[in-house]
Amino acid sequence: MFWKFDLNTTSHVDKLLDKEDVTLHELMDEDDILQECKAQNRKLLDFLCQQHCMEELVNLITHEPPVEMDEKVRFK
Numbered sequence: 042m043f044w045k046f047d048l049n050t051t052s053h054v055d056k057l058l059d060k061e062d063v064t065l066h067e068l069m070d071e072d073d074i075l076q077e078c079k080a081q082n083r084k085l086l087d088f089l090c091q092q093h094c095m096e097e098l099v100n101l102i103t104h105e106p107p108v109e110m111d112e113k114v115r116f117k
Contacts, residue, residue, distance in 0.1 A: 052077060058084045065089075065097050069117065
């Protein structure tokens with residue numbers, strides 16, 4: 042019986058974006074963030090295009106992370 046199952050699933054990224062105080066780092070910790078970007082998740086793209094997110098992304102790209110950070114987090 043096909044109609045018994047709820048196939049309309051919401052991604053964890055969408056659930057995070059529904060929170061009011063979500064941060065870029067919380068989103069970056071999600072494993073499926075790249076897949077959501079490739080799927081053109083409108084909520085995610087709108088969030089990432091906000092000025093404070095763009096500035097933080099540019100900062101993360103252009104500055105070397107501290108050496109004392111855990112290597113897994115440092116190069117994520």
